[in-house]
Amino acid sequence: MAKLKSTLPNMLLSLTVICISAGAILSGVSMYTSGPIAAAKAATLQRAISQVTPEFDNNPTAEAYKSVTSDGDSLLIYPAKKGDETVGVAVESNTKNGFSGEIKIIVGFAPDGTLINYSVLEHAETPGLGSKMEEWFRTEKNRQNVIGRSLADGNLSVSKDGGDVDAITASTITSRAFLDAVNRAYSAYKGTDAHTGATGSY
16 A cells, blocks of 8 residues: 655645544543443442441332422432332432532431431542541541431531530631531421422522
8 A cells, every 4th residue: 555645635634543543432431431331330329228227128229319409409319218118318418518619428317317328429628638428427436426316307517506516626617618518408308298208489
């Protein structure tokens, strides 16, 4: 095969062929990996729901619904059921008030509003400081621990703001953000009928 002369049209033709080939390869890779990535995300979400709610026998993700928070946002709620009875809900929440940006969590509530457990899904907080939120708020120390608290008694806030939750040492901003995400989760939950998923009044 004769070598193409190094002319502008030939260079443009070569670049076009390369771009088309690269695009086709990337498209193929995307199609090949999108399925496994989606399955992995679904499995991660299912595990997170299981960690923050009592044992259930339904498929919470299939029965998920959205509810409006007190600040006008909407959050996904996953009902956990045993038979026909709702034993709890998992609420996917977030806040953009973290020290390093957005924090995403999932919070489990009993039907009466008691906080069952939480799991941190995503954050970019400082390692060794703000990252401690993953365990800090469920330790045995009462003023740190939010597990078992009823948010029906009011929003959670750090002691520096007049609340009764001890902030992570040297990470008050992260602590405020974490509790903000928890409070937003509860505001969405309390705005729904937990048994029907219908939006209620505040």
